Amino acid sequence: MPDTLVIIFFVALAAALMTYFIPVGSFETQEVSYVIDGVEKSRSVIDPSSFSYEKDANGDPILNPVSLFEGGGGAGFFNFAFEGLVSGSKWGSAIGVIMFMLVIGGAFGIVMATGTIDNGILKLIDKTRGNETLFIPVIFILFSLGGAVFGMGEEAIAFAIIICPLMIRLGYDGITTVMVTYVATQIGFASSWMNPFSVAIAQGIADVPVLSGSSMRVVMWLGFTLMGLVFTMRYAAKVKAKPAFSYSYTSDQYFRDNASESKLDSRFNVGDILVLFTIVATIAWIIWGVIANAWFIPEIASQFFTMGIIVGIIGVVFKLNNMSVNKVAASFKQGAATMLEPAVLVGCASGILLLLGGSNAANPSVLNTILSVSGEFIGHLPSVMSAWFMLVFQSVFNFFVTSGSGQAALTMPLMAPLADIVGVTRQVAVLAFQLGDGFTNVLVPTSASLMATLGVCRVDWGQWLKFIWRFMVALFCVSSVIVIAAHYLGFS
Numbered sequence: 001m002p003d004t005l006v007i008i009f010f011v012a013l014a015a016a017l018m019t020y021f022i023p024v025g026s027f028e029t030q031e032v033s034y035v036i037d038g039v040e041k042s043r044s045v046i047d048p049s050s051f052s053y054e055k056d057a058n059g060d061p062i063l064n065p066v067s068l069f070e071g072g073g074g075a076g077f078f079n080f081a082f083e084g085l086v087s088g089s090k091w092g093s094a095i096g097v098i099m100f101m102l103v104i105g106g107a108f109g110i111v112m113a114t115g116t117i118d119n120g121i122l123k124l125i126d127k128t129r130g131n132e133t134l135f136i137p138v139i140f141i142l143f144s145l146g147g148a149v150f151g152m153g154e155e156a157i158a159f160a161i162i163i164c165p166l167m168i169r170l171g172y173d174g175i176t177t178v179m180v181t182y183v184a185t186q187i188g189f190a191s192s193w194m195n196p197f198s199v200a201i202a203q204g205i206a207d208v209p210v211l212s213g214s215s216m217r218v219v220m221w222l223g224f225t226l227m228g229l230v231f232t233m234r235y236a237a238k239v240k241a242k243p244a245f246s247y248s249y250t251s252d253q254y255f256r257d258n259a260s261e262s263k264l265d266s267r268f269n270v271g272d273i274l275v276l277f278t279i280v281a282t283i284a285w286i287i288w289g290v291i292a293n294a295w296f297i298p299e300i301a302s303q304f305f306t307m308g309i310i311v312g313i314i315g316v317v318f319k320l321n322n323m324s325v326n327k328v329a330a331s332f333k334q335g336a337a338t339m340l341e342p343a344v345l346v347g348c349a350s351g352i353l354l355l356l357g358g359s360n361a362a363n364p365s366v367l368n369t370i371l372s373v374s375g376e377f378i379g380h381l382p383s384v385m386s387a388w389f390m391l392v393f394q395s396v397f398n399f400f401v402t403s404g405s406g407q408a409a410l411t412m413p414l415m416a417p418l419a420d421i422v423g424v425t426r427q428v429a430v431l432a433f434q435l436g437d438g439f440t441n442v443l444v445p446t447s448a449s450l451m452a453t454l455g456v457c458r459v460d461w462g463q464w465l466k467f468i469w470r471f472m473v474a475l476f477c478v479s480s481v482i483v484i485a486a487h488y489l490g491f492s
Contacts, residue, residue, distance in 0.1 A: 004461035008348045008445055015355040016066040016077045023061035024357060024364040025053040025372060032205055032413075045205055045413040046361040051372040054364040064364065066355050075354040084351025085344070092403060094350035096297045097448040100154060101339040101346070103301040105456070107308030108161040109335015110328055114311060114320040116275040118258070119268050121166045132170050136233055139163065139180045144225045147188025150290050151197035151404070153441070154297060156182040157452045158304060162279075164457045168255040172236045173246040174457035175467055179232040182453040183442045189404070190438020191224040193217035198404040199434045205408055206416035206426045213427050213491065220482065227478065231471050247467040251458040271318025275311050282307040308332060342455025349446040352400070359401050361410060367400060375414045383423035387487040388480060390415055390429055394436025395476070402447045407437050425492040428483065435479040443472050
């Protein structure tokens, strides 16, 4: 399997070639308002009837082919890596996610340098000997619930840093860690009844009562969570019985080497207890901030940075692993350095969207044309096929726009009235959106959170693809059945 960066390069090349054959177009935008939790919110979305091609003096649609190099901050083919790395804002991909990764990588570098996590894991395993299998279902369900309730995603990166060494010591692997953290959040994200960044926004844009259809979605969340949990536990059991079965056996050697240096009688004193208390308190504080104050990347990163400083002070005061001020600084830099590889992948993947013209609906782009043509194609299908193709379209479109709220703003203004025309309820259109948008986040290399979680678990995307494709096929088949059944049952 080629290196992940090689795969991204050729996907970028394909995107650039598309600009030589597909004309560019644009939409006008409009403001829509919706109410969630008693609060009126608004969002800028496309006007579905306003699409128009950019035309030349003769009235013919024009192409905007990507050049090899573009000056002035443009997105030529050989610019895509740099422009992708610096694209976005501190609230999102790519630059925001990259900086988030570096800060939490540094903060947890300090935590890991104290030795508290390694020693605590050993003590935990010793105290729970014989009940290790409970870790997977408990962690998986909690993370799935986090994805369903408050759209947990990027937060899984920090947890994976701590949980991966635990899973390795329990006899599992890095892929199991990705499953119980990030994948679990996306199962919750996709099947949620109240996700504020996905289903709630999509319902508001589609003029469907926000949080309606919750009873059906709760059942759906339970089913998909059980499905993911069974898949994970079966794989984990095989790895535990035969470690070489692991798809990440080679890359897990890093964690096995570190684990071999620790002994069961390692120290665990007041300093270690304070470090663990600081981590738990920080996580609880962040969960409160996300739910109560809508904290996002900048705020969450700042809390983890503060945690790193406090842990560093505790480490110096209690001489944990002979910590010194200079060692705290060196550990922060070393922790941040481990994030450089996934950060580069995140930036380059984001550059692919820029080659297609970006996600701004008002700017002429190939992506807008793809969106419009796809809508026209779906509109000429029988109603049940239209419902299913909405799921297919949302799944594919998520490769280019991995933000749930961003994809909702681009696609739902088009899909909602289209649903009326073809005889599909708007609630089914929202269902197709949330399932298509959410589940493909566990596969596409353009997902910053996925690539970051794989990076901290030292799992190459090629290894991940070999493992996850069967589960993705299963998710898509079940999602297809749900969407088609919801259409025939008149889900509204």
